[in-house]
Amino acid sequence: MKINLVAVGNKMPGWVTEGYEEYSKRMPRECGLQLTEITPARRTKNAQPEQWKKEEGQRILAAIPDNQHVVALEVTGQSWSTEVLSSQMQQWLTDGRDVALMIGGPDGLDQSCLQRANQKWSLSAMTLPHPLVRIVLAEQLYRAWTILQNHPYHRS
Numbered sequence: 001m002k003i004n005l006v007a008v009g010n011k012m013p014g015w016v017t018e019g020y021e022e023y024s025k026r027m028p029r030e031c032g033l034q035l036t037e038i039t040p041a042r043r044t045k046n047a048q049p050e051q052w053k054k055e056e057g058q059r060i061l062a063a064i065p066d067n068q069h070v071v072a073l074e075v076t077g078q079s080w081s082t083e084v085l086s087s088q089m090q091q092w093l094t095d096g097r098d099v100a101l102m103i104g105g106p107d108g109l110d111q112s113c114l115q116r117a118n119q120k121w122s123l124s125a126m127t128l129p130h131p132l133v134r135i136v137l138a139e140q141l142y143r144a145w146t147i148l149q150n151h152p153y154h155r156s
């Protein structure tokens with residue numbers, strides 16, 4: 001299984017790239033984490049957040065093959081403990097399809113992305129900045145993997 005992390009935002013500052021890679025590089029081949037960065041819509045002076053989200057949504061969906069199991073990162077989604085995430089990961093591995101995780105931009109995910117999602121996952125009731133979300137996500141995926149491996153990284 002491959003995890004296809006489709007995230008709005010490119011040209012990230014060094015601390016974001018370093019933080020993300022610190023954890024993504026720890027993921028094993030059988031559960032490899034691959035990042036697809038989506039170019040954000042150009043924000044013009046006349047605020048058109050729905051239009052920007054729509055544009056980004058089209059780019060996100062174009063980066064996800066039809067046969068992938070899709071999870072939207074969304075504040076109002078389901079809250080999973082790390083242990084629940086590891087069970088989810090086991091289910092994804094058993095299912096065998098690649099998994100796509102979608103992270104929206106500053107205005108969030110478009111409705112078309114939410115409709116495509118098979119699951120919606122909330123990391124917290126707080127709204128996090130999208131660059132931070134990819135780092136937290138990579139760490140939690142690694143932590144969930146270590147639980148499946150009975151590796152001592154995770155101490156409950």
Ligand SMILES: C[S@@+](CC[C@H](N)C(=O)[O-])C[C@H]1O[C@@H](n2cnc3c(N)ncnc32)[C@H](O)[C@@H]1O
Nearest residue numbers: 073074103104107108109122123124127128130
């Ligand atoms: C700055 S947030 C967007 C906020 C936007 N106002 C909204 O309502 O979605 C950017 C993206 O980060 C992700 N995100 C932010 N906080 C999150 C959280 N607590 N749980 C899951 N995803 C989150 C979502 O994918 C969101 O689209």
